[in-house]
Amino acid sequence: MLMINWLMQQSILLSLVCALILLCHKPLLKQLGAHHMYSLWLAIPFMIFGSLVLQFLPNLLAESKVASFEYYRVLASLAVKDNDSLVSTPLLVSLWAVGIAVMAILLLIQHSYLKRILRSSKPFKQEENHGVLGKQLLPSLFTKTLPIMQSPNISSPMLTGVLTPKIIVPADFHKLSSSQQESVVAHELYHHERGDIITNLLAYTLLAIFWFNPLSWLAYRRFRDDQELACDAQITSAMNTHDKIAYSHALLAYSQHAQMGMLHTHYGNKNILKERIMQMKKQHGKSTLALIGMTLSLGLASLVLNQQVQAGDHQASLNESAKMHAKGIHPLTRVEPKYPIAAVKANQNGYVQLKFDISKSGRVSNITVIKSSPTGIFDKSAVEALTQWVYNESKQGAKGSQVQLDYVIDEPTANLERIKVTAH
Structure with a gap:
């Protein structure tokens, strides 16, 4: 599953870069010349390399916020509605390997x-x-x-x-x-x-x-x-x-x-x-400085382009964040949960609060549901996704980490004021 997700993500970015170069090839060749045009193809391996780098430094360009849980927003889409009818993951892997x-x-x-x-x-x-x-x-x-x-x-x-x-x-x-x-x-x-x-x-x-x-x-x-x-x-x-x-x-x-x-x-x-x-x-002349500058620019652009899209808005808990950073623990891979088909058809929102441990090798274990609403609707999807999350290796690991996955059918508009109401 992780491999297929990575391939799909990189394939989309690859398509964007290739389409841009192919569509603009004639004017780019005229302006840059053959040498620099050839060097422009470095964007693709840099993009792939950038993805691998961000697997180890996922928060390199990410923003941290403060709350009582780590929050991740899981959005429903038309693609999610049809996920049960899509080709199974093992078959996709087999076709890719063939x-x-x-x-x-x-x-x-x-x-x-x-x-x-x-x-x-x-x-x-x-x-x-x-x-x-x-x-x-x-x-x-x-x-x-x-x-x-x-x-x-x-x-x-x-x-x-x-x-x-x-x-x-x-x-x-x-x-x-x-x-x-x-x-x-x-x-x-x-x-x-x-x-x-x-x-x-x-x-x-x-x-x-x-x-x-x-x-x-x-x-x-x-x-x-x-x-x-x-x-x-x-x-x-x-x-x-x-x-x-x-x-x-x-x-x-x-x-x-x-x-x-x-x-x-x-x-x-x-x-x-x-x-x-x-x-x-x-x-056209061939400038070594221009080639180096283009290479560095492409490298930086690929890092930005490959910024890992997490499962929605996320805010790091003040206490949990302090503990995790003190132990040098950060996530390498986060798999977005699947929005349950029944919940999509019922136009149903909800959330799941989870507690889990992180081993020294970075694997997630001992997952328990603290609270969910509606009860039992999103629990299985949340647990299956969290099981696949991977953190970096650490000397001690972490006990009792917490996360909340918010399941939302439609993302609120950006100009809409959002107020979080909690009951204590």
């Missing part, structure tokens, strides 16, 4: 395919290139030239290999001019210098986790295309017009049959061929 298994199998299939290609490859004879490849364009990148292999089984140059990277070129690579060959090899070497093979593998891992989200597939493809645009921008930044035209011809030659792979780069891509050629005319 999807990940399929993605893993696809990765293994491509790994086997690349191994076959490497077995059929032979070292590329550099003497056919009229000299050593690549040293005229980007000297700083060629302190360690990668092995260059030639294979009759591919139709476009590629970089492959995580531990032992190699550049593989097609059988007709010798037909390109010397400057074209140099630019193609420089392109693949820049992929290596930037660590794109590992980056692609991490991106595919995220895609495998969120395989059920259509926007993640669109974002993955756009990310890979932006990766190529950034490489083009780097390689062509020092070229004159004649060299750029030659580079465009090389792109045209290898853009008809290139396939996108998880474990290799794809030099050619007919779907964005026009975009790549047009982008060469719009050179």
Whole structure:
């Protein structure tokens, strides 16, 4: 249940970020340039990382208030009304696991395919290139030239290999001019210098986790295309017009049959061929400070975006809060209770006051209902949810912690004065 809740929450945030980048891609690319546009995709792993951070620091950005109990508001919604008709949690987990298994199998299939290609490859004879490849364009990148292999089984140059990277070129690579060959090899070497093979593998891992989200597939493809645009921008930044035209011809030659792979780069891509050629005319600088600033901004934004939505309004008891903070205890995971269907249909509000212990490992136990209204309506839902709450590990744990879960059909409007009335 906890895993499904986390996946759904992250999938919603992932959809928002992906939709924003995809919808605004054209103006962003025009304003930021290929390098910074490619870096913008860091928002997604930062968002996921931010979620994991807030699992351990859930109150990092939260606000504490004072009352006699910790209060959590549980709201009914249309989605809650239909929860009994939804697919069961075990089945959802099974379907998700099957999807990940399929993605893993696809990765293994491509790994086997690349191994076959490497077995059929032979070292590329550099003497056919009229000299050593690549040293005229980007000297700083060629302190360690990668092995260059030639294979009759591919139709476009590629970089492959995580531990032992190699550049593989097609059988007709010798037909390109010397400057074209140099630019193609420089392109693949820049992929290596930037660590794109590992980056692609991490991106595919995220895609495998969120395989059920259509926007993640669109974002993955756009990310890979932006990766190529950034490489083009780097390689062509020092070229004159004649060299750029030659580079465009090389792109045209290898853009008809290139396939996108998880474990290799794809030099050619007919779907964005026009975009790549047009982008060469719009050179943007690559500022290290700008990249660092963008990275930090995305990290902070992801922390804010991933602020854990608790089960409604919550106020920490003065005494309980003092005790908990003194012991260094804070919640890591809070699961929102399900609003009972019968109560929704009856338009019924209520609350449950609970008392519980927290073990040294952070697990909740010894849950007892102190008081509830209406009696027995919300008790089971409240206890089931509280059983799944998790706190951080501590030396002593806590005894007799208290919480009140308020079940409310409709949230009062913000401008409505709210007065809490208690009887003593």
